[in-house]
Amino acid sequence: MRYLAGLALLVSGSAWGGPIASQYSAGYDGVRWGLPLADLVGMLPQGEHHFSTAPGERVYIVGSDEAILGVPRSGTTTQYHLGKSGGVEEIALSVPYERRDELLGALISQFGSYARRYEVGTSIHYDWRRDQNVAIAVRISKDSRYGIAEFWMVHYVDPSSKQ
Numbered sequence: 198m199r200y201l202a203g204l205a206l207l208v209s210g211s212a213w214g215g216p217i218a219s220q221y222s223a224g225y226d227g228v229r230w231g232l233p234l235a236d237l238v239g240m241l242p243q244g245e246h247h248f249s250t251a252p253g254e255r256v257y258i259v260g261s262d263e264a265i266l267g268v269p270r271s272g273t274t275t276q277y278h279l280g281k282s283g284g285v286e287e288i289a290l291s292v293p294y295e296r297r298d299e300l301l302g303a304l305i306s307q308f309g310s311y312a313r314r315y316e317v318g319t320s321i322h323y324d325w326r327r328d329q330n331v332a333i334a335v336r337i338s339k340d341s342r343y344g345i346a347e348f349w350m351v352h353y354v355d356p357s358s359k360q
Contacts, residue, residue, distance in 0.1 A: 216308050217328035221350050224285070226263065228277065230352035231284035237277055244277075251287060253279030265290050265348055266303035276347075280354065287351045294344025297337050304335065304348070311335075320345075327353065 224230045241259045249256035261275040273291040280286035292300045311323040323335040330353045338345040
């Protein structure tokens with residue numbers, strides 16, 4: 198009987214997402230994953246359009262002062278990267294460089310330790326394990342003279358879905 202109860206607990210835990218999916222599986226700040234560009238512009242008309250290396254070759258950037266997990270972001274931006282289908286698949290929040298350690302601390306406190314730290318070119322990456330269809334990461338530049346710090350949310354689209 199204890200075996201069945203333990204198995205039921207294990208299965209029910211894997212059926213629901215962890216803290217990352219609970220927080221970001223629907224999107225971020227009212228912008229749902231897969232939201233088409235026209236709808237995004239309608240919600241946030243003050244943004245700027247740019248070409249991007251995202252699969253949809255487009256990013257929409259909006260000024261934002263809203264804190265993330267208690268970390269102030271005054272005078273920063275939020276980037277909405279579009280996928281091949283034309284919908285939002287990645288969201289990146291810039292954070293003042295001098296708050297990078299505060300951001301990492303808040304994320305570790307909320308979601309546990311990152312799974313991987315690695316360097317690519319001029320940046321250091323911190324990746325958390327994917328939780329259902331969502332992953333989070335932090336990218337920080339190594340050079341503090343022109344410091345960049347960003348918090349990324351990525352939505353993985355099921356290839357069999359019509360999204």
